[in-house]
Amino acid sequence: MIVDVFEEVLKKTSLLPLPTATPTHVSPIPPIREDKPDFQYIGDSGKKTLWVVFVLMILASAGFTALSWRVPLSKRLYHTITTTITIFAALSYFAMATGHGISVQTITVRHQNDHVPDTFTTVHRQVFWARYVDWSLTTPLLILDLGLLAGMSGGHIIMAIIADLIMILTGLFAALGEEGTPQKWGWYTIACIAYIFVIWHLALNGGANATAKGPKLRTFFVSIAGYTLLLWTAYPIVWGLADGSRKIGVDGEVIAYAILDVLAKGVFGAWLLITHAKLPESDVELNGFWSNGLNREGAVRLGEDDGA
Template sequence: MVIDPVEVLKKTSTGIIPTSLPSVSSLPSVLPDPIDQQFVGEAGSKTLWVVFVVMVISSAVFTGLSWRVPAKRLYHVVTTLITIIAAISYFGMATGQGISVNHISVRHQHDHVPDTYTDVQRQVYWARYVDWSLTTPLLLLDLALLAGLNGAHITIAIAADLIMILTGLFAAFGSDDTPQKWGWYTIACIAFLVIIWQLAINGNVQAKAKGDNVGKFFTAISGFTLVVWTLYPIVWGIADGSRKMSVDAEIITYAVLDILAKPVFGTWLLYTHARVPETNVDLGGFWSEGLSREGGLRLGDDDGA
């Protein structure tokens, strides 16, 4: 009996010996990219320039409005300073300044192979935190003066605000493998709750005491501000916190929030202030003459000699 080797190979190929091997692409990969660079792109860069222009125009408009007011320009001065500081901050970020790179080593755990690590490099715009540390206290001052809060409540609100901004900056440069980052974030959120208490509780009580018009306006504009401010820590958690948002998307989102919190807020405040006389702030002679000098020595007084 003659055995045909071709027939043997055909039978074997359909039985014991596999005719194909799994492709390499179907095998699971356990080795992540060695470096994950999360830097600004063209969209983010253009957005920074656009917001810079918006802040400059807003500053010019608010300055023009202040020239039309013969006296009592406190709201105008404070609000204009807010957009001027923001314009300077955005100019710095748009020109590539006020930026640092946070290096993070992300650990990937595996069941049957050793753990692997990815080196993440993400840009952090620390100039943004400098901006917030100067402009948000001024925003709170506008609202506090509108409501008629006393000095103690204003001091507590501004102190809590500075704690919130600085701890947010510390969290942005925190490490993932320690509770450091989210610890700072928690402290910032607690400080924000203090601000909410001062505005929503103490502020509303004082504003309503100044009349229905002031009470309704303060409730509306402070509520708008607190809603916008609440979105900031949410964006931070998605962007700098968990890095689920690109740097470009982070810049665009913060840009929208900054425009709402500064030019839109300022326009609303100044135009309503012009129509509602009850919103005027009576500081006596403090704005032009300083605090009372009663009891102080004056040149020319008789010294009894």
Template sequence: MIIDPVDVLKKTTSAHLIPTAVPTSVPGLPPVLPDPIEKQFVGEDGKRTLWVVFVLMVIASAAFAAMSWRVPVAKRLYHVITTIITIIAAISYFAMATGHGTAIHHIRIRHQNDHVPDTYTDVQRQVFWARYVDWSLTTPLLLLDLSLLAGLNGAHMLMAIVADVIMILTGLFAAFGSEGTPQKWGWYAIACIAYLVIIWHLVINGRAQAKVKGDKVASFFVAIAGFTLVVWTAYPIIWGIADGSRKMSVDGEIIAYAVLDILAKPVFGAWLLITHARMPETNVDLGGFWSYGLSREGALRLGDDDGA
């Protein structure tokens, strides 16, 4: 039998010379293969929470609107503002519950190693930007409620509202900030400074102006403003744990914010409107335009003068 040396060489090469593709690892060294992408998305608990809060905001809006129908137009200012707050929140939660108002923030985390090249971990976290749109509209209205209750002047009211908008927008910028740079926490620091400006206007100026309206109004303002500030202080804490350091899951973030939103909007609104109905000192005189429109502004109305 004739042996073909080419066949022998092929068999020897295939059996002994070609290395196997079985991956190996050395203890103490990071794996050579890239790390899988870590996806931090909303789960079933988060989705259910979004729908529940949407329903609660709709119910609160309907309740506040019904309460406004029981009082004259001249006394509906707080009702109108508070109803708008919960309507905007309901729209925001509907958007988030249906999968809109969200974006994916890609984060690349670098791991430094001593004896081998650095490795990286890619994280994709879901950020609900609809929440920031909600806050940028509703928190100024909440401040407007408190400012009118205290009797703040226009200058202090405007500064508090501007600081509030800055706080929300810089919080949004921080949520999409780059990892490992001063950018992310720089925006967060600006947001915290803006929040301190809001606190200063409410605690110092608001409290002083509320005392002018009487002890009852002052006591109520201190109670409801203090409640609001405690709730609002929890927001940046949750942000730091969730979007900031990503130590909280997206579902946990949604549930935490949901509890705070319920306290800051429906609970706040119900407390304000029920107390306002029992405390005439909290009424705000907006003149004839609010009740009668421009066409009758300045006209003599029944009850305006003694001789009417």
């Protein structure tokens, strides 16, 4: 009985029309992109650049040392500072060329889609923190060179150096900062503000003191200080394109910084020492401990009575 009823229902429903698809206005769903890690590491051209700059800094250090032998010890202050700058730079580039002083920053980049869930890409980019160690040592010495050349006061030189160190360290914090957070670009902003203070001290105080030392020295100071500040202005631009927004690759970053370092340290040092030798107004002659060491008259005598 039940079977007969079931067959009768099938005969009646089989005569009904089948449902057809109705047109819709929904756009096709875009395909979901695969989340592949992006490894941004240094390549062959970047590695070769690091080795080339290491050799150039060694040659510059040797050349500056040879120039220092042509003057008495009391007049070697610029030579000592400038040679130290290129030695620190050579050590930094040797570290980076041999794979040291480098860390890998992991960045998660979010891709927003209209009709499907957002996708993410993990970026692994090398950060050369040895470069920041180099800058924290060499840029204060560059400021010291310029400050002594202009005849700036010790107080103004120290304040310029402190602002410079703040600029370098906050730049490092920004480079290692987490992507998509305000802290990253906040550190970068602080670095730029600190750099303005460096410019202010060198341009205002340095320029005024250089003018007091004569027109020849003022012309030289304005030229070499303007040259230095122009190069230093390019560093945060490269940072913004490299570590900041990753618009250029690691090789491009290495090559850009290498060119700036050679110009700001090697060429700067050669220009300073060669012109200094022809410009008596730039002399900073040191005697006392610098040239002669400690004498017996300044030593503390132990075992003697106060009344002796």
